[in-house]
Amino acid sequence: MGNLLELRDVSKTFGEVAALHDVNFHVGANEIVGLLGDNGAGKSTLVKIITGYHRPDPGGEIHWQGRKLEHLSVARAHELGIEVVYQERALADKQSLWRNIFMGRELTGPLGVLDVRGMRIETRKLMQSAMGFTSSAITPESTVKTFSGGERQGVAITRALYFKAELVILDEPTMGLSLSETRKALDFVEGIKKAGKAAIFIDHNIFHVYPVADRIVVLDRGTVAGQFLKDEVTLDELTNRLYRVARTGSLDARGGDR
């Protein structure tokens, strides 16, 4: 089985700053890849390239299911089924729940007229089936601003799933969540695996990434410092190596050979 997504020699420079330098990265079919790295390692830039928000510098290639993508835009990434749950959760606070669920992909009739009824009904269904909202205080008309951190995460994750994601990217999904909410987010990652989809799980907390990832990629200062199949490395060993990266920039592991 080939790779779902593959980046070859991808670099990204912002003015004089090289955020990414010749990164080779792939996600296999139905694989959960943990992406670890310190602040400024280039995780967010990598994600924004995969979602079409940033273009890589000339020379870098993006392949999807074995085919090279020439121009990856946000809209194209949506079509392909690349979905992101962002760390800031990408919700519009003052808008209603249904407007958030369908943000940027509103259900419309002829001439772009909104199918408000349809969106409300779908939202209500999703609330019961996927989000686990039981409180009758929350309706499709509720504004997202009033939700708790876990509820907001639920909205962002449900939105990704609703649009039939092939590859779900979770950008620090556990940040700012309580213990039980974190557990819920990790359950969701396992749910992606069971559903036969792939995911990239970004975090700097290795204790969250390790249990759910199949493979862990370590990014440091814009390059891939190394990667490990989970079966080949224990949590202790991995932790030690990460400390070494932070200090020396070298992982002393099988680096970059995929």
Add this chain to the structure above:
Amino acid sequence: MSAEEAARPLSKTAERGPVSRFLRTYALQLGIVGVAVVVWVLFLIGSPRTFLAGDIYVSFMSTTPFFALVAIPLTLVVITGEIDLSFPSIMAFGMMGYDVVFLWTGNVWLGFLACLTCGLLAGLLNGFIVVRIGVPSLVTTIGTQFLLRGAVMIVTNGQGLGMTEVQETGLHSALVGRAFGFVPAQFFWTIGVGLAVWFLLNRHRYGAHVYLTGDNVESARLMGVNVGRTKMVTFALVGVVAAFAGFVVSSEVLFFWPTLGEGYMLNTLASVFLGGTSVFGGTGTIFGTFVASFIIGAINAGIVAAGLTGFWTSFIYGLIIVASVSIQTVVSRRLT
């Protein structure tokens, strides 16, 4: 507390009945209607003879549309988190288009088309500078306000234009005629523009994107909303409607003054903000703007009719606006 209750996701919103939910959802709209009623009752007490007769209302319906028309699309600009201060100049810039084309062809209808086209172009110019060049809209439209006014002055040489020819076409009675002999047609146009823009804002994809752009521009962009195009369309809409309003005003007085639009700036902006639209973007209603424009329109006449001198006008304007927006801010904070 049962285990089931404890497991319920935490939320600041408590359980509430449908009435309470309705009040919360429409708090700002109800608030502005409340302000309107209070202002009206005060005027009624202050000057019953004027406010129990019909004439004063006909006069409101005649003059308020001059700025209410522009306040409606301007609401969308403010919801996207931008501002447009150039609309008074666009009103004149559109009429400059009429002026040139009418003098050239002698055709009122072609002149009217030219007027709307000039408004559209002026709006697109604002949009282009804000979206493509990236200049903040406050700065952009201060600039284009002078630029467009200057263009009007240069092209018209500061000369006005009589509009009596408009009376000979159906356009005059359609825009500023008196329906049933007394209701000014511009009042219906204001309702029409209000309904059309309400539909765009609440029932069309474009309007959904207007809200999202103003609420969280970064997440809107990440979710694939074309933020630039949304803002561009919004500025263009203000441009077209401002030019239309310019034509309506000029038709009413049957003369185009190159200074047209001066004096509408603050009334229009006040209508938008008094109507509950947040300067921070992301929230606002057409209904609020519509009602607020008529409050603003009533204050002036009301004060004079109540026997106060015109010197009080500014003071009472300010009082009502400051008090209303303060209450709105407190209420909005409580509701979340």
